[in-house]
Amino acid sequence: MKNKINIQNKKARFEYEILDKYVAGIVLTGTEIKSIRLGKASITESFCEFNDRGELFAVNTYIEEYTHGTHYNHKPRSERKLLLNKRELRKLHKEVKNAGLTIVPLRIFLNDRGLAKMEVALAKGKKLHDKRETIKDRENKRNLDRIKKSYK
Numbered sequence: 001m002k003n004k005i006n007i008q009n010k011k012a013r014f015e016y017e018i019l020d021k022y023v024a025g026i027v028l029t030g031t032e033i034k035s036i037r038l039g040k041a042s043i044t045e046s047f048c049e050f051n052d053r054g055e056l057f058a059v060n061t062y063i064e065e066y067t068h069g070t071h072y073n074h075k076p077r078s079e080r081k082l083l084l085n086k087r088e089l090r091k092l093h094k095e096v097k098n099a100g101l102t103i104v105p106l107r108i109f110l111n112d113r114g115l116a117k118m119e120v121a122l123a124k125g126k127k128l129h130d131k132r133e134t135i136k137d138r139e140n141k142r143n144l145d146r147i148k149k150s151y152k
Contacts, residue, residue: 005036007108009043014134016104016123022092025083026058026108026116031066032074036116040064041108048082048103048120050093056082058105058118082118095122 012018028036035041046061057079065073084092095101106119126134 005039005108005110007036007039007041007043009046009104009106011044012104012106012121012123014131015126016102016121017126017130018106018121018123019101020122021106022084022088022120022122024056024118024120026118027081027083028063028116029074031069031072032063032080033116034066034069035063036108037110038066043105043108043118046105048105050096054089054093056084056089056092056103056120058082058120061105082120092122 041064042062043058046058048056048058050056058081059079060077061080062077063074065076092103096103101122101124104121104123106121108116108118111117
């Protein structure tokens with residue numbers, strides 16, 4: 001499949017310090033995958049949490065209803081199960097419970113076989129001064145690029 005679907009959560013890199021990344025499969029219905037292939041999804045306000053059985057779910061992920069779907073269409077904002085190895089799930093659950101870290105979705109993409117995957121990250125929330133530092137670095141880089149461009 002040559003479909004380049006890459007739905008990103010740009011807000012996550014600003015709000016959180018990324019510690020570790022994982023690629024997880026998503027359990028989807030037929031109309032959900034069709035909407036993702038059209039690029040009609042958003043993960044800006046979503047987060048991941050464990051249920052009482054130790055399964056990981058993506059909460060508040062928005063996948064728009066499929067336009068050609070009938071009464072079999074899906075709910076736009078429902079919990080979607082993420083598929084990881086047991087070892088990875090245990091490690092993430094332990095980190096979230098003990099260290100107070102959080103799991104944030106970074107992007108949704110299609111692999112070479114056409115399956116939807118979600119890249120999730122173990123993250124720690126940034127403080128206000130860290131966010132200001134990020135903004136300052138971004139502006140400095142933008143100014144340097146402007147100066148470099150004017151000399152070429």
